[in-house]
Amino acid sequence: MLCGCAHQQFVTQPYPRWGEELWLSRTDRDAPLPMRVRMPARPAAAPACLLIVHGMNEYIGRYHEIAAHFANRFIVAGFDLYAHGLSNPTLLAADRAIAGGASEFDVSGAFLAQSGLRNLDPMRRDLDQVLRRLIEICDRRGRPDLPIFILSHSLGSLIAASYLLERTPGDDPRGRIQGIIFSGPAFSVTEVPGWRGYFQTPIVKLSFYAEEHFLRSHGEPLPLLIANQALALSTVPVLDGLFELLSWPGLRRVFSPTTPGWVPEYLSDWEEERARHRVDGYIIRRSILRYVKGVEEEIVRFRRRMAEFAMPYFLIYSAGDPITPAWGNQDFAAKTSEKHRDNLILPIIDKVHHEHLFSAPPLRDELLGKIEAWLDRRLKSMGEVSVKRADAR
DSSP: OHHHHHOOOEEOSOOOOOSEEEEEOOOTTSOOEEEEEEOOSSGGGOSOEEEEEOOTTOOGGGGHHHHHHHTTTSEEEEEOOTTSGGGSHHHHHHHHHHHTTOSOEEOTTGGGGGGGOSSSHHHHHHHHHHHHHHHHHHHHHSOTTOOEEEEEETHHHHHHHHHHHOOOSSOOGGGGEEEEEEESOOSSOOOOOHHHHHHHHHHHHHHHHHHHHTTOOOSOOHHHHHHHHHHHHHHHHHHHHHHHHTTSTTHHHHHSOBOOTTHHHHHOSOHHHHHHHHHOTTSOOBOOHHHHHHHHHHHHHHHHHGGGOOSOEEEEEETTOSSSOHHHHHHHHHHHGGGOTTOEEEEETTOOOSOGGGOOTTHHHHHHHHHHHHHHHHHHHHHHHHHHHHHHO
């Protein structure tokens, strides 16, 4: 409560832009959706397009070096998810104020844009809209039917993976996607490290366990099923109601927690990047509890269906990451790794950090090289399939 009352945050620098900036129309009530596109020197020679999907409470502008690396060969795009970056009205106003000559802009209330989020549906709609626009760009600037790959991080991985499991009638842009890279995907809930974890982690795990078993059997013996349902029925509605209450106007300014101080220490293994993160005013530092609970429910829903995931993937995670612990990635890999020959899993055994694309050199360069090699592997496999089909005809 004290952190919520005392929290202040200011933007002092312009939003870090890269590539061409496009604004896509949303509904009348929502602000336009900002999209960025960076082209290689010869777009017509690009072998594929790459769409970057960022994580929770960050923004696509910080990926300028990542976009520059892949734009040497690929058509690269990214966008700010709903309520993030320039999709957030407060942060957009801050960028415009700084561009107009202001020295700083108070963005302490930027987290309030999360107030309408009870699930990830608005973000999946953003992803769908950007993907459709990217297909148009790739067909116009590259060549028809250019394959599209997704490079996703953390919550962005959960958004993209759950989006790929959806099926819609009619024109479906998912058919153009030929693979996805997961970096520290949010397939599990946080395990708080250190002494705080003794108090907080059991509560988080209790909530998650109850949510997983709520009105759902997992094939356990009848006595355990009854116990699980009793726990779920007494826990889930209470927590849902409490989190909803504390997300109401007035209360949410007091009860929306700030980012814990330990989080930046586990984002990167590079002190220079940690220092940048601490002073970056465009990263949202608070989260409305309704939104946090909605993310937990989305993880549960995805885990129920993750065995259906058939898209080729490259999964990267740290074995000691407390933000999205390894057990979620291991569960996902156990159910899906044999579904495609190009699936690749890279556990980084000796690391605990979460943002692999922002690792300290030389690890970052090594990981970018491995991602590019996997993309080439997928392109080669697709070429072999095309040749076999041609021979069969």
